[in-house]
Amino acid sequence: MNRPIHLYTGLKLSVALICILLTGTGRAKPLATELFLRGFSVIPTPQRVRLSSGDVEFGEGWSYDSRVTARHSAPRSLLKDLQDFYSLDLRKADPASKNVVALSILSETVNTGADKEISRQAYQLKITPTRIDIIGNDDPGLFYGVQTFLQLLRRGTRGNLLLPVCTIEDWPSSQLRFLHWDTKHHQDRIETLKRYLDWSARFKINMIGFELEDKFEYPSNPIIGAPGAFTTAQLQEIVNYGLDRHIQVVPQIQSPAHMAYVLKHPEYADLRSDGNNYQTCLCDERSDKLIFSMYDDVIKATQGVQYFHVSTDEVYYAGICAKCARPYNPENRSLAWVEFANRAHKFLQIRNRKMLAWVEYPVLAKHIPLLPPGLINGVMPGEADQLQAERKLGMRDLIYTSMQGDELLFPDNLAAEGPRGLVQGRLEAAFEALSGNVRQENPVGVYGAAWDDSGLHSETFWLGWSVVAQYGWKPGIPSVEQHVAEFMNFYYGPNVSGMTDVYRGMQAQARFFDRSWDRVESRVRGKAYGNSEGKGIGGTRYDRTLPAPALPTLPALDVKPIYTGRYGKLVDQARSMALEDDILQHRLYENLAKADRNRYNLEVFLSLAEFTGHYNRMLLGMKSIEDALAAAQGAAANDNPRAALRQLSSARSQALGLIQDRHVTFDFLRNIWEKSRFPKGLEVNGRKFLHVMDDTKDHWADRRSDLTYMTAPEESIGLDKWVQQLEAITKEYAKTHGIAPPGTQE
Numbered sequence: 166m167n168r169p170i171h172l173y174t175g176l177k178l179s180v181a182l183i184c185i186l187l188t189g190t191g192r193a194k195p196l197a198t199e200l201f202l203r204g205f206s207v208i209p210t211p212q213r214v215r216l217s218s219g220d221v222e223f224g225e226g227w228s229y230d231s232r233v234t235a236r237h238s239a240p241r242s243l244l245k246d247l248q249d250f251y252s253l254d255l256r257k258a259d260p261a262s263k264n265v266v267a268l269s270i271l272s273e274t275v276n277t278g279a280d281k282e283i284s285r286q287a288y289q290l291k292i293t294p295t296r297i298d299i300i301g302n303d304d305p306g307l308f309y310g311v312q313t314f315l316q317l318l319r320r321g322t323r324g325n326l327l328l329p330v331c332t333i334e335d336w337p338s339s340q341l342r343f344l345h346w347d348t349k350h351h352q353d354r355i356e357t358l359k360r361y362l363d364w365s366a367r368f369k370i371n372m373i374g375f376e377l378e379d380k381f382e383y384p385s386n387p388i389i390g391a392p393g394a395f396t397t398a399q400l401q402e403i404v405n406y407g408l409d410r411h412i413q414v415v416p417q418i419q420s421p422a423h424m425a426y427v428l429k430h431p432e433y434a435d436l437r438s439d440g441n442n443y444q445t446c447l448c449d450e451r452s453d454k455l456i457f458s459m460y461d462d463v464i465k466a467t468q469g470v471q472y473f474h475v476s477t478d479e480v481y482y483a484g485i486c487a488k489c490a491r492p493y494n495p496e497n498r499s500l501a502w503v504e505f506a507n508r509a510h511k512f513l514q515i516r517n518r519k520m521l522a523w524v525e526y527p528v529l530a531k532h533i534p535l536l537p538p539g540l541i542n543g544v545m546p547g548e549a550d551q552l553q554a555e556r557k558l559g560m561r562d563l564i565y566t567s568m569q570g571d572e573l574l575f576p577d578n579l580a581a582e583g584p585r586g587l588v589q590g591r592l593e594a595a596f597e598a599l600s601g602n603v604r605q606e607n608p609v610g611v612y613g614a615a616w617d618d619s620g621l622h623s624e625t626f627w628l629g630w631s632v633v634a635q636y637g638w639k640p641g642i643p644s645v646e647q648h649v650a651e652f653m654n655f656y657y658g659p660n661v662s663g664m665t666d667v668y669r670g671m672q673a674q675a676r677f678f679d680r681s682w683d684r685v686e687s688r689v690r691g692k693a694y695g696n697s698e699g700k701g702i703g704g705t706r707y708d709r710t711l712p713a714p715a716l717p718t719l720p721a722l723d724v725k726p727i728y729t730g731r732y733g734k735l736v737d738q739a740r741s742m743a744l745e746d747d748i749l750q751h752r753l754y755e756n757l758a759k760a761d762r763n764r765y766n767l768e769v770f771l772s773l774a775e776f777t778g779h780y781n782r783m784l785l786g787m788k789s790i791e792d793a794l795a796a797a798q799g800a801a802a803n804d805n806p807r808a809a810l811r812q813l814s815s816a817r818s819q820a821l822g823l824i825q826d827r828h829v830t831f832d833f834l835r836n837i838w839e840k841s842r843f844p845k846g847l848e849v850n851g852r853k854f855l856h857v858m859d860d861t862k863d864h865w866a867d868r869r870s871d872l873t874y875m876t877a878p879e880e881s882i883g884l885d886k887w888v889q890q891l892e893a894i895t896k897e898y899a900k901t902h903g904i905a906p907p908g909t910q911e
Contacts, residue, residue: 195644203329206651207316208368208631209638211335221294223318223326228258232269238409239268239299239307242366246315250658250761251326266297266314270307274300277336286371287336290314292328302336305411309335309369316367316655341610342637343372343563344630347617349419349426350845350866352380352391355399357841359406364627364656364763366410368634373407374474374521374543374612376417377463379426385458388430392849400466408469415521416463417474420456421445421505422481427455429857438486441694443860446486447501457512464516473518474543475509477502481697481861483527499529503536510537521563526697530554543612545603552606561609564637566598567591568629569615573865574675574773575625576615578668581676592632592645599636611637620866620874622838624769628652628668658761663752670749671770674777677742681735681784682709682878690868694860706863709878713887714790714820719897722801722809726791728784739784746778765841772834776875779830783879786823790816806902813895814907820888831876838872846870 200206200214231240243266247253258265275287285303288310299314301307313333321327344365346358353361365373381400382390395403407414419426425442427433436452438444445452460473484493484501491497506522513520514537524533524542533554545562546552555562568591569576579590599611613633615626631652632645643651653664684707693704711732717724728736753771760767797812846854846869856870868874892906899906 195642195647197647198643200329200331201643201647201651205317205319205329206647206654207313208648208651208655209337209635210642211313211333212338212639213334215332217330219294219330220321220327221292221297221330222321223328224253227264227266227297228256228262229266229268230258230262232267233304233307237304237307238411239301239304239311242308242410243268243311243315250315251318253326264295266299268299268307268311270301270303272302274302275306275334275336277302279336280340282340283336283338286340286369287334288313290331290333290335292317292331294330297328305371306336308366308411312367312369320659337369337638338604338640339564339608339610339637341372341563342370342634343374343415343610343612344370344633345374345376345417345612345614345616346623347376347615348380349376349378350617350620350864352393352395352843352847353623354841354843355395355403358403361623362403362407362410362412362414365412365630365634367655368631369638370630370634371412372472372610373412373414374417374614375414376419376476376617378419381463381466383459383462385462386427386455388432389427389459391426391847391854392852393843393847395466397462397466400463401468404467404470413470413472414467415470415472415474416467417476417521418456418459418463419476419478420459421447421452421477421483422479423476423859423862425857425859427459429855438482439700441482441860442857443694444480444482446488447483447505448486448489453505453508457509460509460512461516464518471517471519472521472541473513474521475506475513477506477522477524479523479525479697479861480505480527481695482700485700495527495529498527499532500535502528503532506536506540510540514539524551524555524560533560534558536560541609545606545608556606562606563610563612564599564603564608565612565614566595566633567614567616568595568626568633569619569621571616571619571865572621572675573619573679574621574777575671576621576629577672577676578628579665579672581669581672591629592649595629595632596636596641596645599633600641604640613637617866618862618864620864622769622773622841624766624841625671625773627656627763627766631656656763657756657767658759660759660761661756662759664756667749667752667756667770670745670752671773674742674746674749674774677738678777678780681738683711684708685710690858690863693863696861708881710881711787711878713882713884714787714816715794716887716890717794717798717813717894719894720901722794722798722813722894722898724791724794724798726795728788728791729795732784732787736784736788739781743778743781743785746774746781750774750778768837768840772837775830776834779826780879782826783823786819790819793819801898806898806904810895810899810904810907813891813898817888817891817895817907820884820891824884824888827876827879831873834875835872845872 199216244255247255274289277284277287286305287302288306289300290310290313291298299310301310317328318326379389379391380394382394382396404414422444424445428437428442436445438446480502483498510520521541521543523544525544530550538559540560542560542562544565577590578592581588613630635648649665687706687708690706693706695701696703712727715724715727753767753774757764757767793812793816797809800808854870858867866874868877896906
């Protein structure tokens with residue numbers, strides 16, 4: 166389901182020039198909102214804001230009056246965030262109270278002109294010098310009104326809290342606003358997911374697509390659940406936490422493709438389609454029995470949720486199984502997919518779940534009428550014939566945008582210079598996707614994906630996720646630039662500075678890390694099964710690596726440097742990147758000291774900056790090692806074996822220093838990441854994680870069962886072995902000249 170970001174071709178336009186051009190939607194770029202210009206901001210931007218002159222001072226003289234039960238999430242959210250963010254304990258109003266925040270629900274307070282499910286989420290917020298009214302059309306609306314009130318609060322010059330005198334009427338443009346939690350290659354701790362739900366709720370997100378894979382126990386098939394997977398009770402705990410905040414945690418179960426997490430187990434080997442781990446045989450009724458039993462297990466653990474995402478992601482080979490009676494061709498491949506979707510829909514309908522699926526390849530447009538109209542397509546099609554067929558059927562879609570695909574270390578959030586010109590960032594691409602002409606096709610919602618294929622920490626997704634929340638609620642407004650500024654202010658607190666530059670720096674370091682490795686055909690992973698073009702097509706897999714430094718040869722210690730010659734340009738780039746990484750780390754340390762909120766997010770960023778900093782040092786170290794070896798060669802040529810041995814010893818020490826630096830940096834990163842997630846490839850009660858890779862995909866995070874996939878490219882250089890080889894050469898050279906090798910007693 167990854168969607169490519171677009172390239173600006175032809176002229177290399179500067180960022181400044183792009184800022185004055187039309188957006189990709191064909192409209193003029195939105196200007197700053199009046200609310201923002203007054204110094205106040207809300208994510209997402211409200212639909213209607215009527216500002217009056219003057220600000221209201223808010224503080225201990227205020228009280229609250231709630232006309233809803235104390236168990237309602239709105240007053241609890243109000244009181245908790247006032248305490249957590251502003252150290253303010255709001256007292257309950259009494260008859261004599263003058264300055265009151267009043268919370269109530271009154272249906273049809275806000276006339277949205279939209280359907281019932283959208284109108285339920287509407288609210289009115291009226292701020293005057295002596296009274297603040299937050300009125301929801303229904304429970305979700307009141308909760309969202311409280312979130313807007315909390316975001317509007319800002320510190321004045323005297324440290325006092327201020328609010329604008331205004332009336333806001335607000336509701337979402339999209340009924341369903343999905344964020345994607347992909348946990349196929351890691352498992353978050355429950356407290357982490359609760360914090361994610363808290364922040365999703367603050368951004369008025371109401372749906373989470375929780376891609377569980379083997380991170381759930383599946384009581385009917387316990388072999389599938391990875392060691393330490395969430396139990397039924399734990400998943401229900403997460404779901405209940407979300408429901409309390411008007412968020413449905415929707416299970417998203419990869420099926421019938423991307424099922425290596427199931428089919429890797431020998432117990433299910435006979436269900437593999439065409440012998441591969443990727444997909445189940447759709448012509449074996451036992452496949453349905455297995456998949457639907459998994460659905461049932463998850464349904465029992467997600468009570469209160471109305472939806473279920475069956476995925477159907479990249480079902481490349483529907484009907485290829487030898488057990489299928491029909492010939493394998495595009496027609497029958499599409500029919501096999503449609504028939505599975507109908508069986509899944511019937512199963513879920515009986516259990517009162519609305520079905521979502523990726524209605525994509527291999528489905529043919531002419532077979533769309535065979536699908537159930539109640540199915541929701543998780544990715545609005547770009548093909549006119551399929552879209553027209555869906556409209557005739559009455560099928561609804563989500564506008565899909567991917568905030569992370571296959572980038573390593575950090576997402577491509579912002580525009581950056583690429584090999585062929587300026588590359589559009591994912592934020593701008595999401596703005597265009599969520600605000601464009603597809604809105605005319607009456608989508609039921611939006612879906613902001615963030616795939617775990619490249620193993621990024623989920624903390625790197627929040628800026629992208631907030632963009633989905635923004636334009637899923639209010640398409641086309643504000644500009645991406647304004648939204649980024651508002652996100653930095655709200656997510657980290659108003660005291661941080663230069664965070665947009667931090668994101669640019671993180672992105673630049675990650676892209677240098679990604680592109681600077683050599684890519685060689687993998688000797689470990691073998692050929693992939695194939696891709697959407699067919700079995701066996703595009704199956705080459707690649708590993709990232711670099712050569713070890715040159716080794717001297719005896720007797721004259723001749724050396725042909727690699728990192729001065731062929732890789733000299735790479736070393737020059739690393740020198741520049743090392744300086745930028747140092748600046749980046751200084752900014753992160755400064756903001757860690759100033760951030761009021763989400764400091765852990767900055768810890769994760771720091772761990773990545775340290776990781777890329779080590780990589781830059783490693784490249785520079787390779788050059789420095791070879792410089793020492795060249796000096797050893799020169800000393801040998803000048804008949805100075807002791808000086809040559811000193812240079813050989815220096816090269817060895819530098820290599821050992823790089824190895825040690827790698828271990829220290831990786832341990833730092835692992836310790837920070839495991840504050841929020843369980844160790845990757847966890848062993849529990851003697852049960853080990855079964856590591857078998859997907860037959861079609863080349864996920865970086867799937868290279869190893871533990872977090873050392875991060876260091877695997879560097880380990881492939883073989884610096885440890887190189888040190889041993891250099892030691893052998895050094896000893897032989899010392900012996901030839903009758904000198905004790907360095908580090909030994911003469």
